[in-house]
Amino acid sequence: MTVVEESLKRVRAGSSKAQNNEESTYRQISSAILEQRLAPGTKLTEEVLGEIFNVSRSVIRRVLTKLSFEKVVELRPNRGAVVASPTLEEANQVFEARRLVEDAVIRSCVERAEKQEIAALKKLVSAELDCNRTGDRIRWIRLSGEFHIELAKLAGNQLLVDFLTDLVAQTSLAIALYGQSNGSICGDDDHQNIVEAIEAGDAEKAARLMLKHLSECQASLTTREQHTSEDLRAIFSKS
Amino acid sequence: MTVVEESLKRVRAGSSKAQNNEESTYRQISSAILEQRLAPGTKLTEEVLGEIFNVSRSVIRRVLTKLSFEKVVELRPNRGAVVASPTLEEANQVFEARRLVEDAVIRSCVERAEKQEIAALKKLVSAELDCNRTGDRIRWIRLSGEFHIELAKLAGNQLLVDFLTDLVAQTSLAIALYGQSNGSICGDDDHQNIVEAIEAGDAEKAARLMLKHLSECQASLTTREQHTSEDLRAIFSKS
DNA sequence: TCATCGAATATTGTGTACAATTTTACCGTG
DNA sequence: CACGGTAAAATTGTACACAATATTCGATGA
The missing domain is CATH 1.10.10.10 (Winged helix-like DNA-binding domain superfamily/Winged helix DNA-binding domain)
Structure with missing residues (x-):
């Protein structure tokens, strides 16, 4: 050249x-x-x-x-x-793996998170709550997943970030298949409470809240009738 | 048709x-x-x-x-x-992730392993020791990794099996890069002791041995000069 | 009516040709 | 002799043609 x-x-x-x-x-x-x-x-x-x-x-x-x-x-x-289409069994394994990873992640967060990073988390949680109020379900799903991945990034292990990213994606599929279609998927202010525990430096509480959050989400899963999307073009015309 | x-x-x-x-x-x-x-x-x-x-x-x-x-x-x-070529930093993250996963895996193993499965583990460990004696380093590397993956399979979560499989592979690269070229990579009978603790149903001991095993292996890593393989054809002619 | 068959169609799988890019080798110049 | 610079060679990237396979659908007969 x-x-x-x-x-x-x-x-x-x-x-x-x-x-x-x-x-x-x-x-x-x-x-x-x-x-x-x-x-x-x-x-x-x-x-x-x-x-x-x-x-x-x-x-x-x-x-x-x-x-x-x-x-x-x-x-x-x-x-x-x-x-x-993960099976219910596979969905449960996703949650089991998430509890394992996120318990470690959040404890590491409590140790490592700086003021600035906690502020960013708060902003994310606040955006989530906005979506709840305005009923923007699609954006809420995205932000809700991002919250967990953001925590993993703070924990500082890229391998866990990557693994959790996959797990979060699979969680979304699990909820699509087995979640209650009406009503909320998990506690509205779970994430908020978790951030507060991090800010307070209370690792035990933060971990407890996280595990409860995940278990409650998992417990809400149940089998129900399923139908697939048909018109790909219509779906992507919106994006 | x-x-x-x-x-x-x-x-x-x-x-x-x-x-x-x-x-x-x-x-x-x-x-x-x-x-x-x-x-x-x-x-x-x-x-x-x-x-x-x-x-x-x-x-x-x-x-x-x-x-x-x-x-x-x-x-x-x-x-x-x-x-x-993972960096030393990445290699340390591999071990951190392995401790997290394998601590959970081995506790689950102690709960779930049947007599028959423990026998299979013993056989694997015995084959490892054979390799040590005969100096078959290549086979030893393979079996040594398989031991950890076999434990994960017993624990019963496919996602953790897949994740750990990747981690074991990266461990092998880390050792190639940062392991002591002479001497053994990790304690000769670490695996044997772990199986015995599983058999005794002692989860705490098994977990303690596993974490020690991983930490010692990690601690033995150190930077040193590196050189790459040249002749692909020669290398694959042996396999 | 229903099941089975098989041709027609639709879709996926794979090698290859060519384009884009990088690497190597060479050459002149200071 | 080192230092750009250039052309040639090597290598990777990508689209596409064709092969292999699966699916659809109408026809046929029990």
Whole structure:
């Protein structure tokens, strides 16, 4: 590559926002599932998705592969991809793993969290409460998951952050399948109380609240009739 | 598909062992890394690997993608794959995560393990000790990892099994990078003692031994000079 | 009516050609 | 001889054609 070409490249990288189609497609499909706009069991046909996002089938294929590693999508050999449908048994294992991880995470948070970080958590919780009031369920689901992941980041172990991120995603699927459709999924101010315990430096209380929070959420799961989403195009036209 | 074709397919599926090239390639590359025959940092050129295993570049590409999700290889955009080189910091996080998971796992094992399963563990430990005696380091590395994963399977949570499997793989890389090249990696009869504590139904002791085992292994890590493997063909000719 | 078959269609799987990028090797210049 | 710079080679990235497989649907006969 000549010197001229190299500098041209730097200019382009800086100005254009490199609108990374694969990453963007990944985020949109992932969000649609985690925000429960795409129901578990929904067929994800490669060509249809490719047309929706205006990318080639190979891009869709890579995205679906990644989602399948996160257990958000199930890849059935020769039969294509569907939004994953964890069994109730698997859902319970998700909560068991979360209790294990998040108990450790929150104790570490109490030790490590700085004033500034606690302020950020409060802001997140406040945004959650707003969503509750305005009935913005979709945003609430997202923020609620982010709260747990944010705690894990504070705890400082990237492996646990990654693992918990997958667990949170699977929790969303579990709730879509087994959660009470009416009523709230878990206590409205659970997160608020947890932040207060962190701020007070009370590790035992924070851990107790977290475990209670998770167990209550798990206990609210129950089998019920299920139906899948049909029209992919309609669903993604909103996003 | 006609009736005739369908039955033909069943016959083939039963008789031929479907020698699944992709799966086999995955296992061979994965094993070579985990058994430390391929050093961290070694470049994994797609075409070379394709020639070695007699598969197309697309197969190699999928295999490398999978290994990268397991954090066993690093995929550098436009610059190809290398055997992953976790930093010392990352290695410490691996051990931190392992202590968390394996403490829970072993307590669950003590509660759940049946006589038969304990016998299987003993057999595994005995095979490990054999390797120590005969100096079969490669097999020892494999069995040693399997011991931990077997415990996780007994504990009964598939998510923890999968997570720990990744952690064990990364441990192998960490030891390759930061372990003492001479001398043993960890206490020869640590595993044996753990099984005995499980058999005695002593959860506290089993957990204490496990945490000590992991911490000692972690403590033995230290930075030292590194060099990568060169000749991929020579390495895979042995397997 | 219902089950079964099989052709037609739809969808997924894979190798390969070509594009984009990086790496290497070489050359002239100070 | 070191230091850019350039062209050539090597390597990775991606779309697409075609193969393999699954699904749909109308026809046929018990």
